[in-house]
Amino acid sequence: MSSDPPAIAIRGLSKAYRLGVENAATTFREAIVNAVAREGAGPDPALLWALRDVSLDVARGETVGIIGRNGAGKSTLLKLLSRITWPTEGEIRLYGRIGSLLEVGTGFHPELTGRENIFLNGTILGMRRHEIRRRFDEIVAFAEIERFLDTPVKRYSSGMYIRLAFAVAAHLDPEILVVDEVLAVGDSAFQRKCLGKMGEVAREQGRAVLFVSHNMVAVTALCRRAVLLEHGRLTEDGPAGAVVQRYLRSLESLRTTPLDERRDRTGNGALRLESVTVRNVTAGGGLVRCGDDVRIEVRYSSPHATLRDVHIDAIVHGPLDEQLCQLSSASQRGDFAEVPGNGTFTCTIPRFPFEAGAYRLTLYTTVGGDIADWVMHAAVIEVEPGDFFGTGRMNDEGQGLFLVSHQWDVT
Amino acid sequence: MPDWREVWAFRDLCLALGRRDVTLRYRQTLLGVVWVVLQPVIAGGVFSVIFGRVARLESGAQSYFLFAYAGFIAWSGFSNALSRAAASVIGQGNLVTKVFFPRLILPVSALFSTTVDFLVGMASLLVLFAVVGSPISPAVVTLPVWILLLFAMGLGLGTIAAALSVRFRDVQHALPVLVQLLLYASPVAYATAVVPESIRAWFVLNPLAGALDGFRWACIGTAPPSGLSVAVAIAGAIGSLVAGALVFTRFERQIADVI
Numbered sequence: 001m002s003s004d005p006p007a008i009a010i011r012g013l014s015k016a017y018r019l020g021v022e023n024a025a026t027t028f029r030e031a032i033v034n035a036v037a038r039e040g041a042g043p044d045p046a047l048l049w050a051l052r053d054v055s056l057d058v059a060r061g062e063t064v065g066i067i068g069r070n071g072a073g074k075s076t077l078l079k080l081l082s083r084i085t086w087p088t089e090g091e092i093r094l095y096g097r098i099g100s101l102l103e104v105g106t107g108f109h110p111e112l113t114g115r116e117n118i119f120l121n122g123t124i125l126g127m128r129r130h131e132i133r134r135r136f137d138e139i140v141a142f143a144e145i146e147r148f149l150d151t152p153v154k155r156y157s158s159g160m161y162i163r164l165a166f167a168v169a170a171h172l173d174p175e176i177l178v179v180d181e182v183l184a185v186g187d188s189a190f191q192r193k194c195l196g197k198m199g200e201v202a203r204e205q206g207r208a209v210l211f212v213s214h215n216m217v218a219v220t221a222l223c224r225r226a227v228l229l230e231h232g233r234l235t236e237d238g239p240a241g242a243v244v245q246r247y248l249r250s251l252e253s254l255r256t257t258p259l260d261e262r263r264d265r266t267g268n269g270a271l272r273l274e275s276v277t278v279r280n281v282t283a284g285g286g287l288v289r290c291g292d293d294v295r296i297e298v299r300y301s302s303p304h305a306t307l308r309d310v311h312i313d314a315i316v317h318g319p320l321d322e323q324l325c326q327l328s329s330a331s332q333r334g335d336f337a338e339v340p341g342n343g344t345f346t347c348t349i350p351r352f353p354f355e356a357g358a359y360r361l362t363l364y365t366t367v368g369g370d371i372a373d374w375v376m377h378a379a380v381i382e383v384e385p386g387d388f389f390g391t392g393r394m395n396d397e398g399q400g401l402f403l404v405s406h407q408w409d410v411t
Numbered sequence: 412m413p414d415w416r417e418v419w420a421f422r423d424l425c426l427a428l429g430r431r432d433v434t435l436r437y438r439q440t441l442l443g444v445v446w447v448v449l450q451p452v453i454a455g456g457v458f459s460v461i462f463g464r465v466a467r468l469e470s471g472a473q474s475y476f477l478f479a480y481a482g483f484i485a486w487s488g489f490s491n492a493l494s495r496a497a498a499s500v501i502g503q504g505n506l507v508t509k510v511f512f513p514r515l516i517l518p519v520s521a522l523f524s525t526t527v528d529f530l531v532g533m534a535s536l537l538v539l540f541a542v543v544g545s546p547i548s549p550a551v552v553t554l555p556v557w558i559l560l561l562f563a564m565g566l567g568l569g570t571i572a573a574a575l576s577v578r579f580r581d582v583q584h585a586l587p588v589l590v591q592l593l594l595y596a597s598p599v600a601y602a603t604a605v606v607p608e609s610i611r612a613w614f615v616l617n618p619l620a621g622a623l624d625g626f627r628w629a630c631i632g633t634a635p636p637s638g639l640s641v642a643v644a645i646a647g648a649i650g651s652l653v654a655g656a657l658v659f660t661r662f663e664r665q666i667a668d669v670i
């Protein structure tokens with residue numbers, strides 16, 4: 001791609017997971033049963049190729065965005081790069097120290113103080129103790145937690161916690177930095193600071209950065225180059241803008257895939273989202289017009305009779321896949337203490353405030369705090385122009401994404 | 412064999428994890444320390460009643476309680492090293508699936524809290540000595556050897572268990588039972604001298620026997636271990652460390668996929 005010295009060279013990389021009990025932790029009894037069953041059973045049971053024959057070169061000074069739907073192999077690629085897991089086939093060559101941030105604050109312990117966690121987390125990320133000591137003041141200043149250094153982090157606000165965690169990681173000084181969606185958290189001012197830091201790392205220090213995100217705005221802002229993963233294969237590699245466009249177009253096909261046939265989902269399956277229906281309460285039917293009352297119905301099933309401590313989010317994405325708003329079950333009535341094993345979540349939105357256009361809906365559910373089912377772009381809401389302001393005529397189109405009740409006066 | 416250069420490169424992580432375990436163990440309550448001392452007191456008391464009074468076994472020491480107490484301190488050095496190493500990988504599932512480091516760091520770092528507990532136990536033994544007014548024998552200079560042997564066996568076997576327990580979850584349940592069996596098969600609550608001649612030959616093949624007897628010989632001046640049992644203990648320590656490293660390396664690559 002460029003004449004700069006290479007940082008990462010990936011050749012024919014594949015990773016297979018075995019489905020079923022074979023690869024999971026087992027008891028001795030199961031292992032014996034499996035060993036007996038394999039006798040004469042022929043080839044291996046179903047192999048799931050999380051990644052298939054991926055080749056990629058990244059040069060120093062490059063920031064490459066990795067995009068794709070859930071289950072396309074992004075996380076697997078990062079785990080292989082980070083050496084957390086081993087490839088089934090192919091090879092990875094890394095030219096320099098790699099720092100990977102697959103999660104913010106890995107190994108943070110709530111009972112330990114900020115100071116103690118800086119040292120613990122820093123060494124977990126691969127820093128030597130003297131390096132941390134040398135960068136300690138910078139880390140503390142970046143995180144803006146000077147006054148709380150000797151307070152256990154369990155007393156930190158979530159914002160402080162994330163700032164501290166990112167600050168440690170940002171001072172890791174790796175030659176190759178791998179980042180997974182960590183920027184999805186934190187307040188927006190801090191997000192900008194993190195994005196800035198990442199850009200700085202790549203540009204000024206000649207490091208290679210690999211950045212995985214669902215945030216297309218961040219990918220386009222940060223990366224000149226992007227690659228698209230689809231079903232474990234690398235299908236597109238080029239300028240970030242073009243690859244993002246290609247990805248957004250690929251989302252169109254989701255419109256025709258029913259929710260219960262989608263396989264690109266994440267979660268433990270305590271609950272499974274089956275279908276999404278959007279209804280116009282005011283006018284009846286499925287035609288959504290802005291200004292009408294709209295109800296989103298999400299049908300789900302589960303293997304259990306009842307489910308406890310259930311949370312659901314619907315995230316509305318705009319035309320650039322940017323996150324416009326979150327409709328969370330926690331924001332008003334609190335989460336559901338108990339729900340039937342099969343049922344329908346309904347979310348009512350009075351005076352639907354979005355402009356005419358197509359909006360994607362991501363659904364995210366947790367049961368007992370663990371992700372149960374999470375489907376990116378689970379549904380598309382087509383919005384027709386409507387009479388939002390109740391003036392008897394259609395609102396003007398193309399002047400923004402939202403309609404907001406307002407009134408002008410003059411005195 | 413593990414990539415020792417890489418393990419060495421991550422030595423600071425090993426220290427940091429060890430420090431974390433110790434801090435958490437001793438910070439939250441004073442009970443941390445109390446518990447460490449209480450365990451051998453209870454075990455020593457129970458052993459001296461059952462084996463000393465009821466079964467009327469001969470310990471060869473001036474008090475059966477002191478004998479059993481010292482035995483239990485040595486034993487807990489071994490058994491804590493074993494069980495904490497064994498639990499180290501499964502207990503750190505979050506780290507293992509999110510960052511790279513040589514996984515061998517986990518069982519090794521579990522040794523830190525074992526060591527601190529052991530030192531607290533040794534301090535309490537010293538206090539007990541002062542109370543009883545026992546003389547200290549010159550054999551005390553050999554003490555580090557026995558401690559090293561016990562820790563090495565605990566770490567080696569614990570590392571094997573840690574690797575296996577990722578793949579086979581029933582190791583976690585089987586291990587406490589095995590450790591309990593080993594406790595009664597080893598000279599902790601009783602002296603090797605009271606073992607009947609007919610099975611003594613087999614008994615000496617337990618690598619723990621030589622190390623435990625040696626520990627007590629050095630501490631409280633009971634009969635020294637036989638040359639054969641010391642040789643078996645040294646072979647057992649080296650063997651279990653090597654086996655631990657080999658088995659762990661074999662399973663290491665699967666850990667993140669399976670855990």
